[in-house]
Amino acid sequence: MKKFVVIWVAGIFSAFSVNAQLNKLMSKYHEKNGITITQLDQSLYGLYQRERLSPESLEMLQSLKEVNLLELDRHNCSPDLCDKIVTQFRNILSNPDKYRLVKSQQNGAAKQLIYTQGKNGKTTDLVVWNQTPEQIDLIELRGDIRLDRIALLPETLNLPGLDALASLASGTSAGKHLLTEKKLRSAKENIQNPGDGFFNLFEHLDELMGMFGDFHFPDMTFPEGFGENGNSRSSSVQIIEENGKTKLKIDAQNTNIIYIIDGQEMSGDSIQMPETILDAQLIPSRNDMKKTYLFITSREKIGDFISLKNGELTFRYNHQEYKYNLDKLNTPVLVIDGRISAIFDIDPVDILQIRPVSQLEKETGYYPNAEVIIHTRHQF
Numbered sequence: 001m002k003k004f005v006v007i008w009v010a011g012i013f014s015a016f017s018v019n020a021q022l023n024k025l026m027s028k029y030h031e032k033n034g035i036t037i038t039q040l041d042q043s044l045y046g047l048y049q050r051e052r053l054s055p056e057s058l059e060m061l062q063s064l065k066e067v068n069l070l071e072l073d074r075h076n077c078s079p080d081l082c083d084k085i086v087t088q089f090r091n092i093l094s095n096p097d098k099y100r101l102v103k104s105q106q107n108g109a110a111k112q113l114i115y116t117q118g119k120n121g122k123t124t125d126l127v128v129w130n131q132t133p134e135q136i137d138l139i140e141l142r143g144d145i146r147l148d149r150i151a152l153l154p155e156t157l158n159l160p161g162l163d164a165l166a167s168l169a170s171g172t173s174a175g176k177h178l179l180t181e182k183k184l185r186s187a188k189e190n191i192q193n194p195g196d197g198f199f200n201l202f203e204h205l206d207e208l209m210g211m212f213g214d215f216h217f218p219d220m221t222f223p224e225g226f227g228e229n230g231n232s233r234s235s236s237v238q239i240i241e242e243n244g245k246t247k248l249k250i251d252a253q254n255t256n257i258i259y260i261i262d263g264q265e266m267s268g269d270s271i272q273m274p275e276t277i278l279d280a281q282l283i284p285s286r287n288d289m290k291k292t293y294l295f296i297t298s299r300e301k302i303g304d305f306i307s308l309k310n311g312e313l314t315f316r317y318n319h320q321e322y323k324y325n326l327d328k329l330n331t332p333v334l335v336i337d338g339r340i341s342a343i344f345d346i347d348p349v350d351i352l353q354i355r356p357v358s359q360l361e362k363e364t365g366y367y368p369n370a371e372v373i374i375h376t377r378h379q380f
Contacts, residue, residue: 022127023068029085034072034077035085036070036161038068038161039066041065050157057149063145064143065143070085072136074135075134079345083345083346093129100116104238104240105236105238105239106239106281110131111131113128122145124142124145127139133338133339141153153165236282237250239279248296250294255291256290256291258292260366262274262297262302262355274296274298274300277297278352278375279375280296281295282295285364286365300353302317302355304316305348311328312325312326312327313325313344315354317356331369332370334370334374335370336374351376353373353375354372
């Protein structure tokens with residue numbers, strides 16, 4: 001009987017620790033350089049609550065038990081601490097027994113990942129990971145999550161870093177209203193204070209006009225730079241998880257997609273997508289307005305690390321050995337999990353891929369000054 005009680009109690013504490021892991025982990029990084037931590041419960045919302053809230057906003061706020069926010073400034077945070085934080089949080093989030101990845105979106109070097117946790121058919125936890133080369137924002141919401149009203153939170157609490165939630169619910173009426181209001185306010189301010197002169201003013205006028213959807217201008221022709229038949233070039237890519245496999249959802253208009261998989265160009269007749277995809281980025285061609293490169297990184301093992309001795313990195317790729325003396329090079333030549341680095345600051349055991357940057361990657365501006373690309377097993 002006693003044995004049963006011990007196991008049952010342990011099970012309760014185990015479940016509790018899973019739900020509170022992100023909150024507790026964030027609290028360890030208070031007062032660290034380059035890191036801002038904000039942790040609120042219902043008793044503290046009043047410190048940041050805006051005035052004259054709508055009934056919908058108040059109802060949404062009252063349903064949240066916690067709002068936790070971590071902002072990491074990559075320029076002011078030490079690389080070692082930055083890597084430690086990223087590894088710790090994504091190890092938790094990538095565990096399918098704890099969180100479900102419901103959306104991933106890649107736009108150039110920017111990335112957004114959205115995770116949920118539920119119980120009895122309700123969403124109890126929502127985690128948004130926003131990543132750029134300059135900053136990482138991690139937002140955790142706990143309580144009775146109303147997904148159709150999440151877009152209201154940035155206008156409810158005066159907290160920097162919450163703006164990403166507006167785009168999360170941009171498909172809802174609340175999200176569309178909030179985004180339109182923000183864009184109108186921003187465009188109005190930029191037009192009143194153009195700053196960089198006429199061309200800057202024209203850019204913001206174009207931004208304002210673009211908010212009202214497609215508008216036909218009769219008898220008007222556009223220069224070739226706008227794309228075919230006067231239409232602007234646009235493209236986006238999303239990585240979708242389905243039944244343990246990853247797929248790409250590509251939305252491309254007026255552009256030809258050139259597939260680059262693990263540094264190698266794939267022709268139209270021989271494109272074989274990898275079963276699992278680590279990363280995908282769209283890079284517009286600088287020389288051809290009708291062309292866009294889609295760089296895909298698989299989760300397959302590529303290359304072999306050999307050694308790092310006296311500052312010299314040695315690895316093997318495609319039956320060829322490569323050597324780089326990192327101590328004697330004047331510029332950073334390593335790209336480790338998407339970041340430029342002058343030092344080899346990872347555990348070789350964690351390397352999933354190590355290879356030289358291809359000539360095509362250099363020509364298209366995809367890490368033009370780098371020489372070696374490394375992806376670890378911990379990268380999203």
